[in-house]
Amino acid sequence: MLNDITMGQYFPGNSLLHRLDPRVKLLVTFVYIIAVFIPQNWTGLAVAVAFLLLCVALSKLPVRLITKTFKPIIPLILLTSILNVFYLDSGNVWWDAGFFKLTDHGVYTAIFIAIRILCLIAGSSLLTYTTTPTALTDGLERLLNPLRALHVPVHELAMMMTIALRFIPTLIEETDKIMAAQKARGADMESGGMMQRIRAFLPVLIPLFVSSFRRAYDLATAMECRCYRGGEGRTRMNRLQMHGRDVATLLFTAVFVAALIVLNIVLPSTL
C-alpha cells in the first residue's frame, strides 16, 4: 500500500523541538547538514552525533521513528561503504589479497561517510517530524522573504508547496482507488517486461492526471471564492515570533559548529 510512507510526515507533540520557531529549525538543520562534513577525527564525529542525539532526546519522539527512516537508505550506505573500502588503498594495510587491500584509511572513511549520511537523514527527518508542513513552508517563506527584492516569487512558491503538501495524501489515496478499479477490470500491473509495465500503468496515470486537473480547477475556484489575490495585501493569523529558546538554540548551534572547527585544529585527522 502506498499509505506507508513515513518520510516527511509530522508527528504531533509539544516538546521543545516542536515549539521552536520553524525558521530556527530550518536554519539549524541547514547548518547541521553542512556541519556533519566538518569533523575529520573521531572526537569531532562523536560531537556531531551527540548533537543529534540531544535533539532526538529533546523531541521526545520514539527512537524507532528515527531508525525507521534509515531503512530505505541502507543500500546506498552499503554501496558507498563497499566502494570506499575497495578503492581507498592508502594507509596501513590490514589485509592484502593482491587485487584488494583492506586498509585502515578505507575502513575509517567508510564508517565516517556512513555515519554522516545517517546524521543527514536523521537530522532532516527530525525537522519534518517536529514541524507541521505549514509551519515549514511558513518558515521558509519568511526566511526567503528578502529575496522578493530580487523578484523571486517567494509567496507563490510557498503557496505551491502548501497546496502540494495538502494534496499529496489525497492523491495517494486516489491512486490506490484507481489501481483497485483497474485491477478489477483485469489490468495486470505485476507481470511483464519494463515497457509492458509502463504501459500497464497508463490506465492509472491517465485518470490520475485528469482528476488532478479537475481538483486544481475546483481548488482555484474555491480560492477565488475566498478572495485570494496572491501575496499582495495578505496578512497571517499566526505571526512567527522568536522566543528565548530560539535565540538559545541558535547560540548553542553556533557553539557546536565552533567546537567542531576547534576540534579539527587541535586534534590530528583520522582520515
Add this chain to the structure above:
Amino acid sequence: MTVLETHNLTHVYAEGTPFEKTALDDVSLSIEKGELVGIIGHTGSGKSTFVQHLNGLLKPTSGKVLLDGEDIWKDPKQIRRVRFRVGMVFQYPEYQLFEETVYKDIAFGAKNMGLSDEEVDARVRRAAAFVGLKNELLDNSPFDLSGGEKRRAAIAGVMAMEPEVLILDEPTAGLDPKGRNNLLSQIENYRKENGTTILLVSHSMEDVARLADRVLVMHKGQLKMLAPTDEVFSRAEELEEMGLSVPAVTKVFMGLKNRGINVGQNAYTVESAVSALVARFGKGGGADA
C-alpha cells in the same frame, strides 16, 4: 444454488502496528445464484472491505472466499480470472476512464480476458445498450461525456466482462433524481435479462428497498443481518441503533402500527405501501372500513 460463500472471513489492516484495525470480523455467509442483495452499513462498517474480498482485490487475513465452491485463493496466480467472474464497479467509477474512445474503455476489461475481437465487439455493444449509451457516443472521448454518461460508460466496462456476479458500490452516488431512477431501472433490466447475481452497496435505503431480494447489514466489521428485505426493514429499531435508517414509508407504517392501526403487512416502497393500505382499507369513500 450458492454462488459465493465466505467462511469466517476476517481482515485486519496494518497488522502488528499501532494502527491495527479489524475491518472484517469473522463473516460467514452465502449468496445464492441470481439474487440481488443490498449491502448496507454506515461508513467504516466494513462493507467496502467485504466486497473487495469477493473478487480478490483484498486477501483475507484469515478465512475463505468460495466461488462456486472453490477457494478463490487456491492458486493466487489465477486471481485475475476471479476478477472477470466477479465484476466490481467502484464508487464514482467515472474516475477510472482513461481510453481515447468510449468504445475502447468499455472494451478494456473484456480485452484483458483475451476474448476474440468479434466477441469483444458484441459484448461492448450489448453493455452499452444496457446502460443506454447511444452508438454514436462510442467513438467520442470518454472525457467529453456528461457526468451521468461517464458513470454509465464506466459501469458498462464492467458489464462487458459479463461476470457471474456483479458488485456495485454506491452506483447512484451524486446523481440527480432522474439519473438515479434511470440507472436503477437499467440495473433491474440487466439482471432480468442476464440472471446475474448482483450485490448492491448503498447508503440509500430507498434504492435498496426498491431492488433487493435480501439485505445484508454490516456494523463494526461484523455481519449483523442477512435476511429478506421486508424482514430487515421491519427491524427498524435495531437499524437505528447502528446509525442506519429505514425508508420513509416504512416509518409511516411503523407510526400507524404504534397508533394501534392494523395495517396488515409491512411496506418499504411507496407502491407496496399503497397496495397494502388499499388491500386493508379499500379505496376512498369509506365504503368498506
Add this chain to the structure above:
Amino acid sequence: MILIEADKLRFQYENPDEPPKTVLRDVDLTIERGEFVALLGHNGCGKSTLAKHFNALLLPTGGTLLVEEMNTADEELSIDIRRKVGLVLQNPDNQLVSTVVEEDVAFGPENLGIEPAEIRRRVDDALKMVDMYDYRTHAPHKLSGGQKQRIAIAGVLAMKPDCIVLDEPTAMLDPKGRREVLETVRRLNRENGMTVVMITHYMEEAAAADRVVVMNEGRVWMDGTPREIFSQVEALKDVELDVPQPTELCAELRALGWDLPADVLTAEECVDAIASYLEDRA
C-alpha cells in the same frame, strides 16, 4: 430586505468551436435577508451556474445581478461581493487549501488583510459555529466527508459573509455527513440569521428549507414553500424530479379517493393524516 436580486439574468457560454450554449434564460429571482432557500433541478438546469453568479465568479451576459445593491458586472466590486456571499462547493476535498484545519479557515480573512488577532477570533468563532473547534489542529485529509464540508463552511464564515451559497454540499457525503451538514446549515440560519441558498438533489433537505426554488432548462420553474412545491407531485414527476416518500404516498392514496391533505411532507405528518382520515371514515 433584499439581499440578492436577479433581473432578467441571462448567461451563455461562448466557445469558439461550438455554437453558444445558453444556460440561464431570463432568471428573475430575489433572495431576502435571513431566508433559507433550497434550489432544486436536474443537472444541467443552470442552478450551479446561477450560484456562481451570486458571488461574481461568473458575470451575466444579459440582465443584471445585484448583491446588496452592488452590481456584479462591476469587477472592481468582486472582492466586496465575495466577502458578502460565500460559496461552498460540492467536493469537500478540493476546496481545502491548508494541511491544518484552523489555518485553512484563516485563509479567507488572511486574503482580506485582516489583523492577526481579529483573524484568530474569527477562526475560533467560525469553528465553534460548525462544531469543529476541537479539531482545529487536525489535518483535513484525516476527517470524514461531513467534517471536511463543515470546515469548508467555517472557511467561508470566517469572512463574515451575509449569505452562504452551497452548491450540492451533500452530494458526495454519506447519510451521517449529510445530516451533519444540513443541521449545521439550518442552525446557522435559525440562530445566527445567516441567509442560506442551498443546491441539493435530496428532497428531504429541500423540505427543511423555508422556500424551494425549482429550476428547469435555465428558468425558474417553481418558487414557493416546500409544502406548496411538493404538493404538486404530478408536475414534479413529469420532469422526473422526486418528492419525499410520505408526500408521494398521500398523493397516490388521494388519487384512489382517500381524502388526505396534499401538503404532507414528513413521515409523522403522514401518519397523522392517514390516522385521522381512517378515524373519520370509521
